[in-house]
Amino acid sequence: GAVVSQHPSRVICKSGTSVKIECRSLDFQATTMFWYRQFPKKSLMLMATSNEGSKATYEQGVEKDKFLINHASLTLSTLTVTSAHPEDSSFYICSASPVENTEAFFGQGTRLTVV
Amino acid sequence: AQSVTQLDSHVSVSEGTPVLLRCNYSSSYSPSLFWYVQHPNKGLQLLLKYTSAATLVKGINGFEAEFKKSETSFHLTKPSAHMSDAAEYFCVVSDLGGGSNYKLTFGKGTLLTVNP
Numbered sequence: 001g002a003v004v005s006q007h008p009s010r011v012i013c014k015s016g017t018s019v020k021i022e023c024r025s026l027d028f029q030a031t032t033m034f035w036y037r038q039f040p041k042k043s044l045m046l047m048a049t050s051n052e053g054s055k056a057t058y059e060q061g062v063e064k065d066k067f068l069i070n071h072a073s074l075t076l077s078t079l080t081v082t083s084a085h086p087e088d089s090s091f092y093i094c095s096a097s098p099v100e101n102t103e104a105f106f107g108q109g110t111r112l113t114v115v
Numbered sequence: 116a117q118s119v120t121q122l123d124s125h126v127s128v129s130e131g132t133p134v135l136l137r138c139n140y141s142s143s144y145s146p147s148l149f150w151y152v153q154h155p156n157k158g159l160q161l162l163l164k165y166t167s168a169a170t171l172v173k174g175i176n177g178f179e180a181e182f183k184k185s186e187t188s189f190h191l192t193k194p195s196a197h198m199s200d201a202a203e204y205f206c207v208v209s210d211l212g213g214g215s216n217y218k219l220t221f222g223k224g225t226l227l228t229v230n231p
Contacts, residue, residue: 043223104219108158
């Protein structure tokens with residue numbers, strides 16, 4: 001199956017700094033990628049839809065200035081958590097689907113801890 | 116609009132006994148349905164998917180699920196649980212016919228515990 005790679009898998013940062021998370025589709029092109037956030041023992045919450053070459057579409061209640069998404073190429077989307085605070089600590093997961101395919105492939109996730 | 120209800124937040128079974136994880140869905144269009152498994156601090160792995168072909172879907176690791184339109188259900192089963200099956204399981208629906216471009220809606224998850 002298709003492979004989605006997410007980096008880093010784990011990051012610890014100081015409060016007030018920014019953190020960038022990368023999501024790459026390794027063997028297919030993805031015009032659309034999705035970013036999710038997962039709280040402990042909770043389901044995945046869709047944060048935004050990343051669209052190649054255009055602005056991301058954010059879900060209601062997600063601060064677009066806080067969570068910056070860039071989808072500069074057909075194989076790479078980045079999520080930048082700006083001015084991170086402890087409440088931003090979470091597990092972030094991206095997904096992508098090859099064109100004409102109904103299956104979503106997920107990255108391995110990034111555990112963000114803000115101290 | 117689409118939604119997913121996983122009826123049990125936690126299921127506990129003994130090794131070697133059957134597994135049943137229940138899922139009901141709501142969809143405005145012909146849905147695609149998926150079951151994903153997540154081990155601690157890991158990403159999600161697809162177990163199986165239904166995309167309007169055969170209603171009984173076989174997946175990896177001995178899991179299968181049956182799409183029942185009349186009951187709006189897509190329950191996940193396995194005849195005999197293994198210790199390595201212990202994980203969180205998510206039922207997911209995608210309303211492709213609604214132009215959602217693969218937007219997925221997740222159930223709240225069911226934690227499967229397998230006792231020796």
